[in-house]
Amino acid sequence: GQQVMQIPQYQHVQEGEDFTTYCNSSTTLSNIQWYKQRPGGHPVFLIQLVKSGEVKKQKRLTFQFGEAKKNSSLHITATQTTDVGTYFCAGRGDTGRRALTFGSGTRLQVQP
Amino acid sequence: DVKVTQSSRYLVKRTGEKVFLECVQDMDHENMFWYRQDPGLGLRLIYFSYDVKMKEKGDIPEGYSVSREKKERFSLILESASTNQTSMYLCASSGTGGGNEQFFGPGTRLTVL
Numbered sequence: 001g002q003q004v005m006q007i008p009q010y011q012h013v014q015e016g017e018d019f020t021t022y023c024n025s026s027t028t029l030s031n032i033q034w035y036k037q038r039p040g041g042h043p044v045f046l047i048q049l050v051k052s053g054e055v056k057k058q059k060r061l062t063f064q065f066g067e068a069k070k071n072s073s074l075h076i077t078a079t080q081t082t083d084v085g086t087y088f089c090a091g092r093g094d095t096g097r098r099a100l101t102f103g104s105g106t107r108l109q110v111q112p
Numbered sequence: 113d114v115k116v117t118q119s120s121r122y123l124v125k126r127t128g129e130k131v132f133l134e135c136v137q138d139m140d141h142e143n144m145f146w147y148r149q150d151p152g153l154g155l156r157l158i159y160f161s162y163d164v165k166m167k168e169k170g171d172i173p174e175g176y177s178v179s180r181e182k183k184e185r186f187s188l189i190l191e192s193a194s195t196n197q198t199s200m201y202l203c204a205s206s207g208t209g210g211g212n213e214q215f216f217g218p219g220t221r222l223t224v225l
Contacts, residue, residue, distance in 0.1 A: 006154070033214075035214075042218055042219055043155070043204075043214075043216050048213065088154060088155065090214075098162055098168065099157055100157075100214070101157070101171075102154045102155040102156075103154055104152060104154035105154045105155075
C-alpha cells in the first residue's frame with residue numbers, strides 16, 4: 001500500500017534558525033496537505049498543494065511539491081517559539097483511494 | 113467555524129470491555145475518519161466513511177468497527193478492548209472530493225487496563 005515517510009522525526013533549533021521537514025511518498029500523489037499539531041492539541045490544516053513543482057508561501061512558511069509529485073517539503077524561515085509543534089504531511093495517491101495517508105510527523109522544538 | 117466534537121477527552125476501560133467512541137460534526141460533511149495516534153507512528157487511519165451507512169477499512173481496522181447511521185455522527189467501536197488499543201483517537205471530517213482539508217476533533221485518550 002501507499003507509504004508516506006517524513007524526516008526528520010525530531011528537530012531542535014534555536015529561535016531565529018531555519019527549519020525544514022521533508023516528505024516522501026512511495027507512489028505518485030494527486031495532492032499533498034500539511035497540518036500542524038501544537039502540543040496537547042489536534043492537527044490543524046495549513047495548506048494543500050496540487051500541481052507538480054508548486055510552491056506556496058504563508059508568511060515565514062514555504063511549501064513545495066516535487067516535480068514528480070512524490071515528495072514535498074515545508075521550510076520555516078527564522079523560527080519563533082510559536083512554531084513549536086508537530087508538522088504532518090498527508091498525501092492522497094492517484095490510485096483511487098479516497099483517504100489521505102499521513103506521514104509520521106516531524107516534531108519541532110524551538111529554544112528561545 | 114467547523115466543529116468536530118468527540119464524546120470524551122479521557123477514557124479508562126478494562127480489557128474485554130466494549131468501548132464506544134462518538135464523533136459529531138456540524139458542517140454537513142460527507143466524509144468522516146477515525147485515526148489513532150501513537151508516538152513516532154503519526155496518524156494511522158482505522159476506518160472512514162464517505163456517506164451514511166457507507167464505510168471503508170483504513171490501514172489498521174483489526175479490532176475495530178464503525179457505525180454511521182446519521183450524516184453528522186460517526187462512531188468507533190472496540191468490540192473487546194485490549195491493552196494494545198491504548199492510544200489517542202482522533203476523529204476528522206471533510207467535504208466532498210476526499211482531498212479536501214480535514215477538520216479534527218480534540219481527540220480521546222483511551223487507556224485500557
